[in-house]
Amino acid sequence: MRTVGSTSGPIPSRTPLAKGIIASVLSLTDGVVFAFLVVVMTLVRYDFHMDRVNVPGMFVCSAIALLVFLVCGPLAIYQGRYRRGSTDQFAAIAGTVALGVGLMWVAEFVFASRLLIPTSVPIAAGAMMVVVKSLENWVRRNLRQRTLSTSGASRPTLVVGAGSQGTLALDMIAQDSRSEYAAVGMLDDDPNKRHLRYNGIRVLGPISDIANQVDRTGASVVLIAITDLPPEDLQEIASNLESRPVEIKIMPRLAVSDYSRPEPDSLDVADLRHRNFRDVSLEDLIGRKPITTNVEDIASAITDRVVLVTGAGGSIGSQLCKQVARFDPARLIMTDRDESGLHATQLGLEGSALLTSEDLVLGDLRDPAFIDALVAEAQPEIIFHAAALKHLTFLERFPEQAVRTNVGASLDLLDAAVANDVESFVHISTDKAAGATSVLGRTKFSIERAVASVAAESGRKYMSVRFGNVLGSRGSVLETFVAQVAAGDPVTVTDPEVTRYFMTGDEACELVLQAAAIGRPGETLVLDMGEPIKIDDLANRVIALSGRPDAHIVYTGLRPGEKLTEALLSPGEEDVRPTHPLITQVPITPIDLDALRRLVDASRDAGVFTHRTELETELTRIVSTPSATNASGFAITTTTVTIPDAGAAN
Template sequence: MKKKMIGVFLIACDVILVNLAIFLAFYLRFDGAFNTGIASPYWDVYKDNIFSLTMLKIFIFYVFGMYKNLWKYASIEELFQIVLTSFVANAGVVTYMVISQQVLPRGIYILAFIMDVILIGSMRLSIRATRGIKENSLFSFGRRKEFKRVMIIGAGQAGALVIKELKNHDNLHSKAVAIIDDDDSKLGARINGVPVLGDRYHIKKVAEAKKIDEIIIAIPSSCKKEIKEIVEECSKTKCRLKIVPGIYELIDGQVSIKKIRDVDIEDLLGRDPVKVDLDEISDYLQDRIVLVTGGGGSIGSELCRQIAGFNPKKLIILDIYENNAYDIQNELLRKYPDLNLEVLIASVREKTRIEEIFKQYLPEMVFHAAAHKHVPLMENNPQEAIKNNVFGTKNVAECAHEYGVKRFVLISTDKAVNPTNIMGATKRVAEMIIQSLNIISKTEFVAVRFGNVLGSNGSVIPLFRRQIAEGGPVTVTHPEVTRYFMTIPEAVQLVIQAGAMAKGGEIFVLDMGEPVKIIDLARNLIRLSGFDPETDMPIKVTGLRPGEKLYEELLMEEEGLESTKHEKIFIGKPVFTDLKLLHRELDILKELIGENREEIKEYMVKMVPTYKRTS
């Protein structure tokens, strides 16, 4: 209703203004004597056609959307619209007068067009000016306190668009008051009325001086390393951080308020997006039947998301947890309605059920992500770790061999290297199983080994976030604990790329970048949440848990390391290929599953000579 009333008001104003424009045109053309002498017949022509000419202009204004715009947000684009619409409207008047064989001096048409632009443009833009005065007036002082004061990082096009978006969306209750940019030539300049006050090293100082509540990083073309450095500077303030996604994340390349997201811990890794060979990946996934075990988990579900984008003949998700499987099923069917998707609830521990699945679906590619991975839980439940990680892998791998799968990719872990816990030891045995099977099988068995993934189920990031939300303390097991980290999509992209490069028997090792101290990760996450570590949010050191290392490794000394054509993927040489010996040891291990935990762990030391028990 309010919008209709505004439209009626604008039409009424335009009826007056278009006639005032012609009146002024006559006044200027005939030096004020428009109703006498030579001007009189022309004035009579205008009076005879005043209704027709007015309605014609109003109709053209309506067709061109002059009554649909929200003029309180008017900008240069709306000014261009006024000029164009006024030109067309006056051209319509000329056409009408010619068709009706009536005459007005050419100067009247030109002056009327100019007056239309001035009068209608002034009226429209005055609405915008009135809004600005109202927002900044002393009368709105109490209301302005509710607005968040925002600092924009980046004085480029993205920054300008963010400022405009903030001005155009009152519901955001945000106002840009300062801009930061490293380009010295922009210092002191204003963008949409907001001043550039310094470079990245002035962020803290400007934030304090301007009482900034929120910082928006608006440099989508910058590399991850630069973003990391800027985020670290911003983290010295207590401001909430948001970021315009990178160009590679902006599918349509357009910046808008809806696409601005919170700065996350991933932005502090400082690594650029992974580059993959799409042609190579397509060759082995497109039109293939692909099975993902553990497809509802953190890594498994991301595998399914990315594999679905390569148009497999059929994607089979296998998981024991129906809730996880249900969630990824619904997500994929929404995003890929034509995807041939099959979701199976089954346990990799049950060899008969796995055989039925392989016999029925005959998968050509298998990504084996099903595993127990929680270190402390597996220390207390070694039987379960062995059932799932060892014999579950054995079941799936043997079926892959028996039913002629082309390629089998095991998702492994850095904890399999010189393991100090039962989880790592079981994953090393899983690697041994696929390496020894590769010798006798036509199936290409490979493993991909990487460290922690940010945000995965059971990782430290969700734990830290819960602890911060509860007011702390944030718990860290040891001040010197370091870990390698990747984002889930980054790790999965490299897993898929490694699968494309496989020839059989390899252990692919992913370049995880520089190791990160867990306590530094905790401090950064606390800062990103708007708190000061130790002062606002305490960090409590709890001591190493059973089986936990101070640092992780990605390669055993005897494996060596070979580079590949991909800069972030390396190959470790096979070090175990004795299938008969492994089968004998696995038979003994199977008998021990019902025994006590000590006997199981002792035998695992025998099977995995690099396993150094700590509990």
């Protein structure tokens, strides 16, 4: 089973002259048919006795039938006002027929002295005209479907779901000028839809019968047209189709307003086409509706401000830059030590990457002199601090690197922000900071507390944001699973019961921007990410969708510092949401900044490589030490770093 995508180009549009010619031809055809029906109904009324028919009167009424369509067709029916075959167009046709019938009756009244045709004839002819147009639409749709199904040029497609999304998918397939797909049937579990038929395509059975229906119809594409299909059901569909060369596509939610606009050149359903039929995404695998925040608040906080984003070459930083750019900042400065990452970020933002912009700054945040120069020159009003080391297992092995980057660089950046009167500072943290058991979690929580200390002392809007696992970010678990399956390797899961919180990259970036708008000094903002997801379930879904029945899971066991389940809040933190119903705003206890700075100095000492355990122990002690409050109103602790120096190591 494959889940690869497809490409398609734009549909060439017709010129106004061509549209006018087509409208005239269609109107003439309808007029001739209506006139012919008037003649036929007149003859039927007199049992085909021509001697009893008022021939001139019959032709007068036929002429009326022809003229109403010649006039109304180009103006009201076929000149781009309605989508071809739509109910609106059919209503316009019925209205034109009614107008013709009314004019025939007027003619009867005018020539009352001499009966033109019986009064019942216009009604019968009008009714027959409506029936003929209904049959025409039905035949045209069914003939197109049958032609696509038997031509071999189109890919047979089985639509899962016979609701509004399913019928919309059938319309999109039927009106696609490229005819890449051809619907061969629908599947739906609703017993009330068992005998449903739409445009010649019928419901073949329940979704559980998908494998048999694929074999019977020869479908090479399965299109999921059910809004918010649970990931378990998606996994079951994929499992039933394993070993079959079938693509799975997803039909995004579309409303009628997405494609029916009143303008003559409006985008119709054919223009949407199957470019909206997307591959199965990572978001589909977690099965959670994306959460959106208050965009208006974000815009007011970002627009016309100077913004600095650190770690702009990373997966989160680059997405954050794209989001910030949407709100028209006065200047967006992007910095990273990864030159390739900055190149990719500029390419994604501007479509080119000449690397000549003054807003792209290459440098290492572990260099205090670089930070001081950067902030002093840029004079940002808002700093989004996304730069960090994040791989838990690496940082357990090399805690000095975690302290140097996640703690040392962050403290230096905070100092530079205070010195240069930066209004807002948003530190991107992680859910591993809640009840931290790892070096990564402790370094991040220490900076949450450091931000709270600086905010309490300065009164500025300095705050943190806790993320769950971000889908699509480099090194994320789902990306790892996909790569393992593609390479034919076993899928590695630490424990069958391990669970994690997930969020999309867009959600993560919106939360960061929202924090700048609603966050209060010293707080940590946490997004409601729904229920945690079992990693084992995700692995099985990836395997099912891969079409590789030979793929299997290997359990490796929890690594040092890892938890079986993550928490969003530390013990003692309360879930309070004063501003946004989906965002918890947690007041954070400050920390002794001098103790953290001494820890950073120790991490930079050459002797630390032989005393990593002591460094990690000291980090744990500083982070977990209760704080007291001094006279100035912010918390302090008394700690002493006791890591031996380089000489003692010898």
